[in-house]
Amino acid sequence: MFKQKIYLGLSLAGFCVALVSCNIPKEIQKTENKQTPGSYGSNSADTLNSGKIRWKTFFTDPNLNNLIDTALTRNQELQITLQELEIAKSEIRLKQGQLLPSVGVRAGVGLEKVGRYTSQGAGDASTEITPGREMPDPLPDYLLGVYGNWEVDVWHKLHNAKKAAVSRYLSSVEGKNFVVTNLVAEIANSYYELLALDNQLAIVKQNIELQNNALEVVKAQKEASRVTELAVRKFSAEVLNTQSLQFNIQQQITETENKINFLLGRFPQPIVRSSTNFNDLVPSEIHAGVPSQLLANRPDVKQAELALAAAKLDVKAARAEFYPSLGISASIGLQAFDPGYLVKFPESMLYSLAGELVAPLINRNGIKAEYxxxxxxxxxxVYNYERTILNAYVEVANQMANISNSQKSYDLKTKQVSxxxxxxxxxxxxxxxxxxxxLEVLMTQRDALEAKLELIETKKQQMNAMVNIYQALGGGWN
Known part of the structure; x- marks a missing residue:
């Protein structure tokens, strides 16, 4: 008889599974394209990759390294990202908990009064617990027990949800690394901009001194009646224009210092920096490697890849919602109307064990929408992953061209200044x-000043190109 009930239950379960499985949509998996070109344009396929160098080794200026160290401990955006990691960790623990049985302890005290002319009231009135002792009225109730519920993950719905949470956590880790690379690159670029402004300011001050000397010469020429007052006015106006440029550069220096301080998570204060001639700086040698290395080096590419893995697992978990879920519930404990009877075993003992199969039958629109x-x-x-790979390749290719062209431009600018x-x-x-x-003297001085300032600007572009390609190759987070 017991076996027949088991067979009947299994038959009903099989019928439910077959019924709900008739209209389950097929799983659709779009395969991502991971193919990359063999090299960056005409560049040779050198496997050496500067993106694997640690930033403390790549940047040789100790002042810059100190600034980056401070930013990595105090930058607010980075701290916000670290809290997102904690949120992702909590999501993993939540999904892990759903795989395990839910167990709790229950203790309760109650009081019940039923009508005398009811089946329960009539039964209680005619029942004696012991000879001569009737059931109490009203009836107390004391309960102490343990209960549990467990959803059996037959279709791996919960396991896939947990794996998706793990992938999202790992994606958040790579997201944090991406924030670090951007932060390191932004500080380095701002630092070189600050050095460039310092040198431009020094050049402007030197030029003001030269112009003042020229102004004195013109004044002497005017006293000798060799030039007119117009020449004096022109030279004086040129000095004033250059002095105005000096204050514009000083304002840019202040703003750049404050930008760096903001990235370091602190209030404005002087930035300690190198006082060497900016034009003497030599960009680090760059090895771009091969494009396929971007898949392993760049945090944003790895972040997109892990987000894609999580999305695929979400599809599997959503599809499993169409199938019946198997739940098991059980409880065991002690229950009596008198506390003294709770210790009388097994009379006060209660227990239950039940299994249920719940399958969506009619209202499946919500499940379909989720799927x-x-x-x-x-x-x-998938598209985001492919776009991230394409963007990474384009960034490296652009910066490779930038390094080559800025070097050629710098060489020509150097000759022009000379x-x-x-x-x-x-x-x-x-x-x-x-x-x-x-006027020839004025124009020559003006052209020389502009050329010197442009030379500094071109050197800054060189240093920025070095930083940007290091970032584009996936460097700066380790």
């Missing part, structure tokens, strides 16, 4: 000998 959403998010994650610097002395000599107009 459709998970599937769309999976396809979205020529114009010599032209200043020549124009001054010619002016004193009345063989050149004062």
């Amino acid at each position: 459709t959403k998970a599937n769309a998010e999976q396809i979205q994650a 020529e114009l610097t010599q032209s200043i002395d020549i124009s001054n000599d010619l002016f004193r000998a009345a063989r050149a107009d004062y």
